[in-house]
Amino acid sequence: MNAAPALELRDLHVAFGGNRVLEGVDLSFGSGFNGLIGPNGAGKTTIFNVISGYVAPATGEVRLAGEDLANRSQSARVAAGIGRTFQAPRLVLDATVMENTLLGLQQSYRWGHLAELLRLPWARAEERKARQSCMAMLARFGLADFAHTEADSLPLGSQKLVEVARALVAEPQVVLLDEPAAGLGADDVTVLLRGLRGIAAESDLCIVIIEHDLQLVTSLCPYIAVLDFGRIIAEGGPEEVTHDPAVIEAYLGHGFAARLEAESLGVAMADSDPGRRAD
Amino acid sequence: MSETGTAPSRPLHKPRAKGVLGYSEPAAVALLFGVAALLPHIPAGGLNGPYWHGVLTGILIHTISAMGFNLLVGWAGQLGLAHAGFFALGAYGTTLLYEDGVPYLVAMVILGMVCAVVGIVIAFPAARLKGFFLAIATLAFGELLVKLIELGPEMWDWLDTGASGGRSVRTVFSVGESNGPLTLYFTALIILLLTYLVMLVLTRGRMGRTLKAIRDIDVATGPIGIPSTRYKLVAFGISGFIAAIAGGLYAQDIRFLSPASFKDNMLVFMLVILVLGGVGRIWGPLLGAMFYILIREQLASFQILRLIIIGIALMIAILALPYGFASLPRRIQDSRFGKQLRNMPLARLFTL
Numbered sequence: 001m002n003a004a005p006a007l008e009l010r011d012l013h014v015a016f017g018g019n020r021v022l023e024g025v026d027l028s029f030g031s032g033f034n035g036l037i038g039p040n041g042a043g044k045t046t047i048f049n050v051i052s053g054y055v056a057p058a059t060g061e062v063r064l065a066g067e068d069l070a071n072r073s074q075s076a077r078v079a080a081g082i083g084r085t086f087q088a089p090r091l092v093l094d095a096t097v098m099e100n101t102l103l104g105l106q107q108s109y110r111w112g113h114l115a116e117l118l119r120l121p122w123a124r125a126e127e128r129k130a131r132q133s134c135m136a137m138l139a140r141f142g143l144a145d146f147a148h149t150e151a152d153s154l155p156l157g158s159q160k161l162v163e164v165a166r167a168l169v170a171e172p173q174v175v176l177l178d179e180p181a182a183g184l185g186a187d188d189v190t191v192l193l194r195g196l197r198g199i200a201a202e203s204d205l206c207i208v209i210i211e212h213d214l215q216l217v218t219s220l221c222p223y224i225a226v227l228d229f230g231r232i233i234a235e236g237g238p239e240e241v242t243h244d245p246a247v248i249e250a251y252l253g254h255g256f257a258a259r260l261e262a263e264s265l266g267v268a269m270a271d272s273d274p275g276r277r278a279d
Numbered sequence: 280m281s282e283t284g285t286a287p288s289r290p291l292h293k294p295r296a297k298g299v300l301g302y303s304e305p306a307a308v309a310l311l312f313g314v315a316a317l318l319p320h321i322p323a324g325g326l327n328g329p330y331w332h333g334v335l336t337g338i339l340i341h342t343i344s345a346m347g348f349n350l351l352v353g354w355a356g357q358l359g360l361a362h363a364g365f366f367a368l369g370a371y372g373t374t375l376l377y378e379d380g381v382p383y384l385v386a387m388v389i390l391g392m393v394c395a396v397v398g399i400v401i402a403f404p405a406a407r408l409k410g411f412f413l414a415i416a417t418l419a420f421g422e423l424l425v426k427l428i429e430l431g432p433e434m435w436d437w438l439d440t441g442a443s444g445g446r447s448v449r450t451v452f453s454v455g456e457s458n459g460p461l462t463l464y465f466t467a468l469i470i471l472l473l474t475y476l477v478m479l480v481l482t483r484g485r486m487g488r489t490l491k492a493i494r495d496i497d498v499a500t501g502p503i504g505i506p507s508t509r510y511k512l513v514a515f516g517i518s519g520f521i522a523a524i525a526g527g528l529y530a531q532d533i534r535f536l537s538p539a540s541f542k543d544n545m546l547v548f549m550l551v552i553l554v555l556g557g558v559g560r561i562w563g564p565l566l567g568a569m570f571y572i573l574i575r576e577q578l579a580s581f582q583i584l585r586l587i588i589i590g591i592a593l594m595i596a597i598l599a600l601p602y603g604f605a606s607l608p609r610r611i612q613d614s615r616f617g618k619q620l621r622n623m624p625l626a627r628l629f630t631l
Contacts, residue, residue: 016473054498073501075504078502086499086502094559099488099491102485103505104493104504107504113486116478116484117477118482127485274603
């Protein structure tokens with residue numbers, strides 16, 4: 001299904017005041033896993049914010065399945081098929097996990113609040129169906145038992161999983177995951193990956209992941225783009241990207257590829273910190 | 280999914296018991312309204328006399344008003360302070376329409392709709408403001424409404440709000456002085472029940488969770504797919520509607536309208552009820568109104584000293600229960616005493 005990329009970014013420029021954050025980003029993401037990596041402040045989250053419509057680019061366009069999203073509001077983009085999560089989980093803490101997940105279906109309700117207020121049977125059937133899809137999505141991420149627990153009594157890792165479930169429950173075409181594995185324990189990462197792989201295997205979903213855990217990104221994503229100072233400095237397969245001199249200079253540090261191989265062989269290296277910018 | 284081994288790494292709270300102290304909510308609500316219907320007939324303590332009828336009616340009216348305020352402040356998280364203005368508009372508007380021959384309840388609904396529209400109109404600019412800026416802008420708008428009522432008759436002949444807005448109200452609901460305003464009491468009680476049911480459906484369903492999201496994760500609502508501006512308009516509209524309905528009842532209760540009684544002191548009164556009862560809790564307004572109005576009445580004989588006592592009482596109440604009186608059942612529920620209480624045989628009668 002690589003005929004047309006799910007998501008295309010063309011020549012994006014973004015500046016906050018005099019601070020140029022993105023300087024001509026061209027990217028296209030197809031279905032399956034796509035990695036977006038780079039040092040802190042490179043502009044990765046800004047790319048997500050542009051895609052979801054929170055930040056308007058100075059120039060450039062965002063195309064979803066070939067269609068330009070420029071005039072779409074943030075919620076219209078969700079309706080068009082873009083879901084996302086945030087670095088720090090944004091949940092309503094005094095609402096249950098179920099209620100938080102239901103928020104992700106906001107754009108798929110056909111009946112208005114008047115029907116809800118009058119408790120019309122079809123509005124209630126719709127709500128029931130929404131709850132069922134949320135339950136199924138929560139189950140994929142091992143959260144079914146906690147559906148009726150208030151979000152603030154969940155540990156951070158589970159809260160992040162709830163966010164992922166919320167982003168995916170409306171069955172988007174593209175989902176943007178902003179550091180989904182950061183702060184997660186090993187168990188939670190396993191659950192996250194199993195859930196994501198399951199959905200990716202069943203659909204054409206395009207998953208874009210910002211992540212600092214490079215072992216995770218390189219093992220998961222057949223396509224990785226590296227961003228530095230608002231420019232794409234490399235893109236391609238994991239092998240290609242991790243051996244690229246520009247990437248090693250800007251982000252990985254020398255000897256990273258060797259460390260990565262050692263790690264994948266099961267040899268723990270004491271000071272592998274790929275998130276650190278090599279000086 | 281417990282077999283997946285993904286249980287969060289620290290112990291979780293159990294899901295909270297529904298209802299009040301484990302009593303199922305329909306039973307508790309039926310009981311509450313049953314007691315409220317009987318209350319003005321009880322001879323003990325003069326509860327069936329005009330004084331207590333007035334006090335109880337006042338509690339009901341301010342509970343209705345605060346429920347609408349609560350939707351805007353407690354659920355949508357919008358500190359819109361024009362509530363006293365809408366309350367005044369409802370009081371004066373309903374009185375004037377009634378004198379022009381419109382049936383009183385119809386006039387109340389018309390004013391409700393007028394205030395809903397005005398609320399939505401001011402929400403257009405207000406939805407772009409946050410926190411204190413929103414508070415100041417809406418505060419000014421509310422005062423403006425009261426000022427228009429006060430100065431209006433000098434500008435427009437048709438606006439008959441009386442000299443400086445002071446005018447008497449033709450009573451509708453009274454059934455004779457000896458009985459006190461009992462019909463008003465029961466009208467208010469029925470309207471409170473309706474308001475409660477609307478609030479219940481709205482806050483427990485999609486509207487409630489969406490408004491909470493706007494309150495707690497405002498910047499994230501767009502990327503999640505929530506058109507937050509539209510929901511803010513709806514919250515302003517509904518709270519304006521309820522304020523006007525309560526205002527219409529209030530006019531019948533006090534029987535003399537004066538702009539002074541709708542100015543910032545009314546707004547502070549509304550805020551105190553809301554905060555004292557519990558912001559964002561469905562029963563908060565009733566508890567806040569009961570506590571505040573009752574201590575105010577009980578201390579009436581203390582003259583100036585009563586303000587000091589009320590101030591101290593409010594401080595103690597807020598310190599002891601920062602989330603308001605409505606958080607008390609949950610406090611008890613979570614305590615050791617609460618667990619014993621739930622195991623008592625009588626409690627099971629009401630538990631589903």
